[in-house]
Amino acid sequence: MAANTETMTINMGPQHPSTHGVLQLILELDGEIVVKATPHIGFLHRGIEKLSEHRTYHQIIPLTDRLDYLAPMSNNLGYVLAVEKLLGITDEIPERVQRIRVIMTELTRLKSHLVWLACHALDIGAMTVFLYCFRERECITDIYEKVSGARMTSNYFRVGGLADDLPDGLEGDIRAFAESIPEHIEEYEGLLTGNRIWQKRTIGVGEISAEAAIDIGITGPSLRASGVDWDLRRDNPYSGYEDYDFDVPVRTGCDTFDRYRVRLDEMLQSARIILQALDKLKPGPILADCPKVVLPPKQDVVNNIESLIHHFKIVTEGFKTEPGEIYQGVEAPKGELGFYLIADGSAYPFRMKIRPPSFVNLQGLPQMVEGKLLADVIAVIGTLDIVLGEIDR
């Protein structure tokens, strides 16, 4: 007589230690094997897109910090580039601003990848890597604090420039940190890459083919680990990325292990870009010469009547743009982060649509875990590198 079996539905999250925030997964389990996985999102919805419709363009920048809160500067960059494109002032951004933006976003990439590696390793059970990564992340948050005053929600980039110049001596700190990265990566690799258990847990887990990844729209390291050579920094450069010499790591394993290798290689490349940008960094203005849209420096506001007037106008009513629609995508640590702006000629965007990489990458989860074991679900959530702040917006 056949045994009477039925599946068990388990409610993983939103309160669960390793769903990276408030992701809820409804898992149908047959023993330990996942029959069906349904992600439920929306527990962290703050309505950032809707809020943006009632904010002036400058007031939206702090909201973007809170999208992918592990990589705030990348979000800032995507947004300010979109607004600059809308205003048509992309070519007027001073060189120093471009360099500092690249340095800070690459530091952000390192920061995001360090948190990813930390949590991914912890999810799979390697506790020590977690603390090593957070040790290095601490250096980046310190740099964040020195440039912007905040450790996480930086709010540092401005339309047409930066909030402030780099403080004295910080370039040396950044250089020392970037030079130490290869050494630290070696340390993590020593604990993980050759480790038999780590390999067993990651090789062949969460496979997704290049075709399936493109169909879903997966971008970033997850796409590059499936063998697709696509990186917006190289293929559709912005902020002067065409000036730097860097490789785009691509692997063809399609699995968790290769996504891990791709991200580690990317961290090395980020350190390379930072060092090159520091070499090319020259003194210069940190704001574009567009007084109608760029907030003047505080010193000018106090001493110069025209600056005072501009400051007053921009702060109280914002600046108006020409009606139009634009899209700007940047290569955020997690994939392509896009901002789609519709302007109706007022001081507020008519609509701002964000294309969050985590949201799109998460769509690959069900097909990556179905038929696998419960423990693989955790590994796959980790390898997709999702942040719920960005998914729910």
Place this chain on the structure above:
Amino acid sequence: MTPEVLTLSETPWLFTGVMLVKIIVAFVATLLIVAYATYAERKIIGRMQSRMGPNMTGPKGLLQPIADGLKLFFKEDIIPSQAHWFAFILAPMMILAPAFISISVIPFGGDLQFTYDGTLYAVPMQITDLNIGVLFIVAMAGLGVYGIVLAGLASNSKYALLGGIRSTAQMISYELAVGLSIVAIFMLSETLSLRGIVAAQQQPLWGLESVSFIPNWYIFCQPLAFVLFVIGSMAEINRTPFDLPEAETELVSGFCTEYSAMKYALFFMAEYANMITVSAIASTLFLGGWGGPFYGWINFLIKVFAFMFFFIWIRATFPRLRYDQLMFLGWKIMLPLALVNIVITGIAILLW
């Protein structure tokens, strides 16, 4: 003058008194080691992970285990409304008791001699010397599974259930490998008494007089059994990399998800008590028990602590295995190896 052996029939009061003292000393010492094992683990892992570990409670954080214990003691004791209350209460006790009972057959030193009423008595530093000591330990380790299974079932929670199922499968499969690896030891020693096994290990290595400074510890003639035993015991006591039943990132907290307060503390204590027991058994079976350069029980404690340090070190280093990989390792690698080891040992005994 040969010392008399204390017996219950001839000197009942003295015998009972000495036994009580031995039990209390062994129990209190184990409890103390359990408490400070948590502290040591946090400090050692802290050092390995370049952080401080507890350092605020008392000098160098030394009062931390006591503070933790007090805190857990005064927490609200929650029994989920849908749980089976009797089994729910019974489970933590069933897991802790076997962990402590195993200590009773482990010899932690040589004979202690004392004169009472003009007669010289010898007292073995071991609570009781069962002639089936090794079997007793294996049996007690088997009993520990029931606690986890009961906890998993009685909690009426899916995570706890999964944890309970995982640990049942894990402990049963690894107990086979562990049990079979021990078989090779008592084939050599020709006794199941742990006291006898320690005595056998105090001969010179392989009976050779030329290397008499090396004791005949079974780790030298049974290295494979030793490795199997250590790996298997790690799996049996649910330590990393075999900590699947309580895999925090997968099953929240596994079988003890629903437990709180002192009942949770009992699980926690059982984990460390098991670690001590396993270290003590490994030292006794493979590293010559209390034999060594120092005074009896000091040697023994050094070996136990070395094992515990090793377990903690492993925890700081390795990720966790997956359920199917764990089963594969247990049934398809460790069990055949243990069987092969027995065959080889048998042939070796026949030939020499």
